[in-house]
Amino acid sequence: MKRTRIIDIFNTTELVGTKVCVKGWVRTRRGNKQVQFIALNDGSTIKNIQIVVDTQKIDADQLKDITTGSCLHVEGTLVESQGQGQNVEIQCEEIEIYGLCPNDYPMQKKGQTFEYMRKHAHMRLRTNTFGAVFRIRHHMAMAIHTYFHEHGFFYFHTPLITASDCEGAGNMFQVTTKNLYDLKKDDNGKIIYDDDFFGQQTSLTVSGQLEGELGATALGAIYTFGPTFRAENSNTPRHLAEFWMVEPEVAFLGQEGLMDLEEDFIKYCVKWALDHCKDDLEFLNKMIDNTLIDRLEGVLKETFVRLPYTKGIEILQDAIKKGVKFEFPCNWGDDLASEHERYLVEEHFKKPVIMTDYPSKIKAFYMKQNEATPSGGSIGYQHTEAPEPTMQGTDVLFPQIGEIIGGSVREENYDKLLSEIEKRDIPMKDMWWYLDTRKYGTCPHAGFGLGFERLILFVTGMANIRDVIPFPRTPNNADF
């Protein structure tokens, strides 16, 4: 008999009264000598189908071995349910056991901590919470592709193995086929890569942006969506060593347009979740965070604040004067810590903030420089006077999450970009092709990177980034 997915059992009214076949894993079994109730889940939905087993019809010996986690094939008639909690149930006529589940099944007990479940990441997928999270993760990926496709962006594939460091932060994982204990070195002890696989030093990419710019300045608007890798030793609930990034890049776009795109895109994704993931969101709202759905709906109604960095520092210093305590300093020129970002978003504005016009010295080399003033500073967005040069960065800061998007207008002027590359000692062998976009038919353009898992954190209400990617990679952890 052909199998029906449990989600279709619930969504197709014509099936009531007919014989159906379902397959899935047992969530619970309870009952008495006459009748047994099995809650079966096949992953297609958070909802379980109730299987009602008359022990006169099904061999009791067969039933007693069926425990939480067992995998079954069930055939029976779909009927309107007598009991509470479900509309329909299956009157069982036949059970085939695919796999029993011994008592040491790691997901047997309810209410285990997320930390415990991370140690059993291969099995945690079968729990309600992780089922909900990973169905939502799928729907968010669909939202991203649909948004960009409908807005005329081309999905553009950038390499994962690269010889250049886009962010210039130096935390890249190296790629080599050499025996690490027997490396060829020159007289100064520097490694020679000429006999390595690529004939030069290569790494896993931290961002597809630089190649994305090549795409945008040819196709007009592109987006990437793929894994990126960062060897930052940050053991926080917001950092992964391997995470997925979405990077749109658009020709002929300035700072205002970029912020419009960031805001519109995030709202589209959040609305998509509310429209497509109702059951899973309701489950997470009940079990994980009872403000989740309100927060998602709230974001759709808010207009994001657009705040120049210099103004942000003023607000933070004002707060300090009024007695607010921060662990880290926040003087003009400092990179904001997450406590500062969260103060601005959660305490001061109480809505998402797009921060703009950062000091050049704390941002990447490729960002567009604001116009210099006679005092040595620069005039950026909203004409806030800054004491030192600033750049047209546009990061989106979110409640609970902090930075969810990092973006900027790109410096399109060849000489200015070259001088920034030289100032930062970035090797020309890595940058000549990138500079060519500015040498040949340069154009204004802008783009951003959204951390996919940070979006999933926001949309699911989960607290730790390790719990929104199936198999997290973090310092000292690469199991599964």
Ligand code: 4AD
């Ligand atoms: O701000 P970042 O470093 O920006 C870039 O990489 C740009 N090249 C993007 C662009 O303009 N095309 O990273 C972008 C986003 C961050 O805002 C954050 O959401 C996420 O990527 N991110 C991480 N997510 C998880 N784990 C990490 N270690 C992350 N580092 C950055």
Ligand code: MG
């Ligand atoms: Mg950033």
